[in-house]
Each structure stands twice: as structure tokens, then as C-alpha cells.
Amino acid sequence: MRRTVRLHPSLAFALSLLSFALFVLGDASEPKLISVYSPIANYSLSLARRGSHDYVGLLEILEPLGTVSSRVEAQNWRLRFNSIEGMFPNGAARVRIHGREIDLSAPFLLEGGRGLVPVDSLGTVLPVFLAFPVVFHASGLRLFIREEGTSYTTQLESGTPARLILNFSSPVNPRIATEPGKLRMTFTRDPIIASGPPLVSFNNATISAASFVETNGAAEITITSAVPLLASFGNDGRRITIAPAPSATLPAPSANRNSAAAPQSPPPLSAPPSSPGATTGSPAAAPNRIFVAIDPSHGGAETGATFSPTLVEKDVTLAWARQLRRECEARLLRTMLVRDQDIDLQNDQRAVMVNVARPAIYISLHAASEGKGAHVYTALLSLSTPEQGLFLAWDHAQVQSLASSQAAAAAITAELGKNIPARAVVAALRPLGNIVVPAVALEVAPRNGDLADLADADYQRQVASSVVAALAALRGKLEAAQ
Amino acid sequence: MIPRHLEIAMAVLLSAVLMLSFYVSRMRARVKATAAVVDNRPVAPPPAGPTEQAALYIAYDDPGVLHAESAAIRLPSGRQERAQELVEALLARYLDKNSPHILPAQADVREVFMVDPGLVVIDLNSALADGHRSGILVETLTIASFSQTLATNLPGISRVKFLVDGKSRETLAGHADLSGDYQIQAIATLSQQLQSSP
Numbered sequence: 176m177r178r179t180v181r182l183h184p185s186l187a188f189a190l191s192l193l194s195f196a197l198f199v200l201g202d203a204s205e206p207k208l209i210s211v212y213s214p215i216a217n218y219s220l221s222l223a224r225r226g227s228h229d230y231v232g233l234l235e236i237l238e239p240l241g242t243v244s245s246r247v248e249a250q251n252w253r254l255r256f257n258s259i260e261g262m263f264p265n266g267a268a269r270v271r272i273h274g275r276e277i278d279l280s281a282p283f284l285l286e287g288g289r290g291l292v293p294v295d296s297l298g299t300v301l302p303v304f305l306a307f308p309v310v311f312h313a314s315g316l317r318l319f320i321r322e323e324g325t326s327y328t329t330q331l332e333s334g335t336p337a338r339l340i341l342n343f344s345s346p347v348n349p350r351i352a353t354e355p356g357k358l359r360m361t362f363t364r365d366p367i368i369a370s371g372p373p374l375v376s377f378n379n380a381t382i383s384a385a386s387f388v389e390t391n392g393a394a395e396i397t398i399t400s401a402v403p404l405l406a407s408f409g410n411d412g413r414r415i416t417i418a419p420a421p422s423a424t425l426p427a428p429s430a431n432r433n434s435a436a437a438p439q440s441p442p443p444l445s446a447p448p449s450s451p452g453a454t455t456g457s458p459a460a461a462p463n464r465i466f467v468a469i470d471p472s473h474g475g476a477e478t479g480a481t482f483s484p485t486l487v488e489k490d491v492t493l494a495w496a497r498q499l500r501r502e503c504e505a506r507l508l509r510t511m512l513v514r515d516q517d518i519d520l521q522n523d524q525r526a527v528m529v530n531v532a533r534p535a536i537y538i539s540l541h542a543a544s545e546g547k548g549a550h551v552y553t554a555l556l557s558l559s560t561p562e563q564g565l566f567l568a569w570d571h572a573q574v575q576s577l578a579s580s581q582a583a584a585a586a587i588t589a590e591l592g593k594n595i596p597a598r599a600v601v602a603a604l605r606p607l608g609n610i611v612v613p614a615v616a617l618e619v620a621p622r623n624g625d626l627a628d629l630a631d632a633d634y635q636r637q638v639a640s641s642v643v644a645a646l647a648a649l650r651g652k653l654e655a656a657q
Numbered sequence: 658m659i660p661r662h663l664e665i666a667m668a669v670l671l672s673a674v675l676m677l678s679f680y681v682s683r684m685r686a687r688v689k690a691t692a693a694v695v696d697n698r699p700v701a702p703p704p705a706g707p708t709e710q711a712a713l714y715i716a717y718d719d720p721g722v723l724h725a726e727s728a729a730i731r732l733p734s735g736r737q738e739r740a741q742e743l744v745e746a747l748l749a750r751y752l753d754k755n756s757p758h759i760l761p762a763q764a765d766v767r768e769v770f771m772v773d774p775g776l777v778v779i780d781l782n783s784a785l786a787d788g789h790r791s792g793i794l795v796e797t798l799t800i801a802s803f804s805q806t807l808a809t810n811l812p813g814i815s816r817v818k819f820l821v822d823g824k825s826r827e828t829l830a831g832h833a834d835l836s837g838d839y840q841i842q843a844i845a846t847l848s849q850q851l852q853s854s855p
Contacts, residue, residue, distance in 0.1 A: 597855055
């Protein structure tokens with residue numbers, strides 16, 4: 176007797192889904208990125224592959240650099256950047272910008288209202304909008320807009336043990352990884368450029384070469400070594416010293432360099448310093464992660480409190496935020512300003528920006544004329560969290576980080592309290608409850624009722640120093656949680 | 658010559674217009690007379706019942722604290738009326754010339770509703786919210802003062818909701834969140850923290 180086995184439809188569907196997922200995952204590769212370096216902002220954007228060309232959203236490229244808007248008219252995409260207007264016909268390789276006709280290397284594409292231009296045409300399109308030249312490193316997908324770049328020099332000190340010192344023209348913060356025989360520093364946000372030959376060889380048994388390559392929107396410096404290496408930072412992030420790890424032993428002097436390239440034990444990972452000049456070897460810290468997100472409250476039409484006809488809260492908080500950023504950066508704490516201009520931002524937008532960036536801590540800044548000194552707030556949440564299955568309720572997103580937030584608030588309050596009256600309190604203040612990482616709000620009032628304090632640079636510096644001192648002390652715990 | 662039926666129709670219409678004019682003028686005179694009468698009724702009946710000691714949580718702006726103070730208030734027996742009297746007592750204190758926590762001159766609480774189970778809704782008028790000073794601390798003091806006073810004097814309250822002119826509102830004056838309910842356990846923690854000076 177012949178039996179027929181029939182596959183149940185739902186099982187067949189599940190198998191199809193699984194096959195599709197395996198196909199997609201199997202085909203997944205590292206997404207292509209372009210990095211943009213400018214005096215205003217450094218940022219990276221994903222590329223889209225269309226045919227044999229890589230494309231990028233033109234509006235996304237220009238957005239951080241000025242006021243930009245776009246609209247679709249029939250088959251044309253119109254883009255306005257500051258006062259310059261461009262018209263991009265869908266599917267055409269010839270576009271018109273500021274009255275000039277420009278030929279692209281491939282047709283312009285309009286997809287869902289988004290205008291895509293070929294990456295290799297950015298060097299001709301952008302100067303017309305920006306009115307100054309741009310330099311595009313096509314092989315590394317790195318675009319320099321009015322940015323001279325950060326150059327570096329290498330110097331090998333061939334003592335015992337040998338040390339390689341890299342001096343940079345401005346502070347850097349690379350991602351550092353090691354593999355047998357190599358220490359690799361990847362600079363995504365730093366506009367590192369090679370100021371000499373891409374490969375420098377050293378006549379040394381321990382550290383044999385340093386090479387520079389640009390790839391996928393990043394610059395990479397690779398140190399070739401015979402032993403495990405550690406990186407340490409100095410000179411406010413302008414110097415990186417590469418030296419053998421303390422436990423590393425040199426191979427016998429007679430050993431062949433190639434055979435010694437594989438270390439005897441797995442090399443430790445290196446990380447940025449916890450304080451300037453410190454040597455690190457902790458694998459826990461993530462060098463390119465934002466440490467602190469600073470959010471100057473209010474902005475745009477939403478002015479916050481009005482202290483005088485010329486002094487409003489939104490301006491005071493922005494000035495404080497910039498001061499706090501300077502203090503953080505002086506201590507090599509990677510910082511992000513949620514608002515760096517006078518713009519309207521909804522609380523939900525602020526929360527989304529922070530939750531996507533996942534900093535180690537979020538600080539919302541406020542100013543007040545009432546009271547004296549500073550208040551450090553954490554979210555006032557109800558004790559019971561609404562049950563939402565796998566998801567956190569939006570208004571209770573903070574609940575899992577609340578204990579860390581309270582610890583941070585206590586530390587900041589203690590540090591502030593050394594100079595001015597300070598108190599830690601809970602408050603129902605958005606977006607604290609919507610933030611998933613440790614979050615506090617700082618409301619600063621004049622020291623003694625004098626409103627001029629709010630705009631006083633010395634007072635701002637004093638408060639910022641106290642906050643940053645507390646953050647630096649908490650850094651290990653916060654980064655471990657991050 | 659005008660047909661007879663048209664003459665009759667014109668006459669009927671003309672008489673209707675005259676009658677309506679007379680009626681409208683009478684009505685207008687009556688409305689004027691009604692409006693001129695002075696309303697001597699009291700705005701609200703005085704609360705009945707004996708005077709009781711109630712704990713009022715008073716906000717003090719200068720050190721930025723909340724202090725529990727005892728006050729003798731004539732409290733009715735009904736929970737909703739008691740809540741209304743407690744809120745009125747707080748408002749009277751804040752609108753006084755020696756107020757420790759100044760509220761706008763026209764500030765008022767339109768209504769206090771007790772909604773089972775355990776929810777009290779305080780409906781502020783727009784003058785209170787629109788004229789409230791802006792700041793986390795001053796706004797939080799107002800919220801804590803009203804909420805903690807009601808929670809202490811009316812057992813069984815678990816949540817407080819603030820409305821402004823009968824509608825939900827994002828914040829009191831740009832900071833304190835009014836979009837959700839305040840849990841009384843959280844308010845108790847807040848009130849405790851606000852009782853100590855910085």
C-alpha cells in the first residue's frame with residue numbers, strides 16, 4: 176500500500192519563513208557607510224546599492240549642515256538648502272542646482288519622497304549647495320567638508336620595552352581591538368588623515384609596522400607586533416602610546432619575526448582611558464559609545480521660564496549645556512547634545528534620540544529663578560509598572576534604570592553640595608520617565624537670588640565642574656551598566 | 658388690477674409682521690428687566706458641620722520646602738465636599754497677601770471629584786495654570802501640596818489627577834507633568850523629600 180505524506184499548510188509556511196530568514200541572514204554583510212566630517216558635525220550615513228552604484232540620501236547629507244527642505248513636484252524632487260535651490264528629475268543624470276546644470280555619474284533616484292544621488296557625484300553636487308569645496312575620499316567613503324582633518328605622526332622609542340607613540344593634531348577617540356599580531360584602531364568620528372606613507376615599517380622586533388587605510392567610512396591604523404599590546408591615552412586624547420602588555424614576553428632575540436607574530440596568549444583588549452593619561456586594559460568600555468547625553472530643555476517657540484525681557488530659560492540651558500560639554504570633553508567623556516540650536520523639540524523626540532544613542536547617562540538641564548542652588552531630579556514613577564508583556568510602557572521606560580539614576584543623582588548632589596545648596600528630589604518631569612538609561616534632570620537656580628547668576632560664566636563653570644567630577648567618579652559603574 | 662387673492666395674502670402677511678414686531682419688542686423688554694435683577698444668592702452654601710483639625714501641606718518657595726501645618730477647618734461630612742473645602746483652604750492660604758507660595762490672583766479650583774476606587778480629580782481653572790510660575794520646583798510644590806493634603810485628610814485615595822478647565826493638559830506651567838495620574842505612594846515620597854531644606 177502506498178502512503179502519501181502531505182505537509183500541513185501552516186508547517187509549510189513556517190518552513191518557508193525559516194528558509195527565507197536563513198537566506199537573508201546568510202546573505203547579511205556589513206552595511207556600507209559614508210562618513211562626513213565638517214566643522215559643524217561629524218556623522219555617518221548608510222548607503223543604498225542600486226544597480227552598480229552606491230547611493231545616499233542628499234537631504235540626509237545636508238541636514239546637519241544648515242536649513243534644508245524638500246518637496247516632490249510630479250517627477251521632480253526640489254531641494255532647498257539655506258537659500259540655494261536644486262531640481263532633480265527622477266531618473267535623469269542631469270540636474271539643475273542654483274541655475275547650473277550638473278551631470279551625475281548615474282541617474283538621480285526618487286524613492287518614497289527621498290532623493291538619492293550617486294555617492295561618487297557628491298564631490299560635484301555638494302560644493303554648489305555649500306559654496307565651498309569638499310574633498311571626497313572615494314575608496315574609504317569619507318567626505319571632508321571644510322575640514323582639514325586630523326593628522327598624526329608616529330615615533331618609535333626602541334627602549335625596553337619598545338613603545339610606539341602616535342601624536343594627533345586634535346583629540347581622538349578610536350575603537351580599539353586586538354587580534355593575534357595586531358592592534359587595530361578604528362576612527363569613525365575622527366577625521367584622521369594620513370600625513371605620510373600609508374605603511375611605516377620599524378626595525379624593531381616588538382613593534383614592526385604601522386599602516387593606515389580608509390575603508391567603509393572609517394580610518395584604520397593597524398600596529399603589527401610580535402606581542403600583545405596595550406594602548407594608553409595622554410595629552411587630553413592627542414597622544415596614544417602603544418606598548419607591550421605588562422604580562423607579554425618577547426620572543427627569543429633569535430626568533431624569526433614571522434613566527435613570533437602569533438602571541439603566546441590572547442592579547443587583552445584596549446579601551447579609552449578613564450581619566451586623561453590613564454592606561455587602560457578593560458574590555459568592558461565601549462570606546463565609541465556616547466557616555467553622556469546632555470539635553471538643554473525647551474527651545475524654539477517653547478521658551479521655558481522667562482527671567483527677564485532678555486533672559487529666557489531655553490537660552491540659559493543651552494549655554495549651560497555647552498559649558499558642560501566642554502568640561503566633559505576635557506575629561507574625555509564622549510558627549511552628545513540633544514539640542515545644540517534654538518529649535519523646537521518635543522519630549523518624545525528627545526527621548527527617542529537618547530534611547531537610540533544609549534548613552535551611559537542622560538542629563539536634562541533646566542534653570543529657575545525660584546529657590547537657591549541646584550536640585551537634581553529623578554523620575555517620579557508609580558511603584559507598580561503596568562504589565563505590557565515583552566515591552567516596557569513608554570511612561571515607565573525608566574523603571575529599570577531608576578536605581579542607577581538615583582545613585583547618580585545622589586553623587587551629583589553630593590558634589591554640587593560642596594559649593595552651593597543642593598538637593599536630590601523626585602519629580603514628574605518628562606522625558607525622564609521615557610528614558611531607558613540612567614537619567615537625571617538638573618535645575619539650577621541663582622546662588623543667592625541674583626538672576627545675573629544664571630548667565631554668569633563662572634557660576635556655569637563651577638556647576639559644570641561639579642557635575643563632571645561626579646560623572647567621572649561614576650564612570651566605571653555607568654559604563655559597566657551600559 | 659391686483660387679483661383679490663393676492664390682496665388677501667398681502668394683508669395676512671402684513672398683519673403677521675406687525676404681530677411679530679410687537680411680540681419681539683415685548684420679549685426684549687422682559688429680558689432687560691430680568692437681567693437688571695441683582696442675584697443675591699450666595700455663591701456657595703457655607704459648609705455645615707463642626708470645625709476639625711486638618712493637616713495642610715503648605716509650600717514655601719523661599720527654601721523650597723513643603724511643611725505640614727494644622728488648621729481648624731469647618732468640614733462637611735461628604736468626602737467630595739471635604740475635599741473641596743481642603744482645597745479651598747489651601748487656595749485661600751496661597752492667595753493671601755503673605756502667601757509663602759504665590760499663585761495667580763484669579764487662581765481657583767473649579768471642582769474636586771471623588772471617583773471610585775480611590776481616584777480624586779482636581780479641576781483647576783486656566784488662570785491658575787496659565788499664570789503659574791514656570792519651574793520644576795515651584796510646579797512640583799503646587800502638585801505635592803494639593804495631592805498630599807487630600808491624601809492625608811481623606812483616607813482611601815490612591816491616585817490624583819489634575820485637569821485644567823475640565824481638560825487634560827501636558828504640564829502645569831511647562832514642567833510638572835499633568836498628562837497622567839499621580840500615584841499617592843510616589844507623592845508621599847516626593848512630599849517627604851520636599852520637607853527637608855536643600
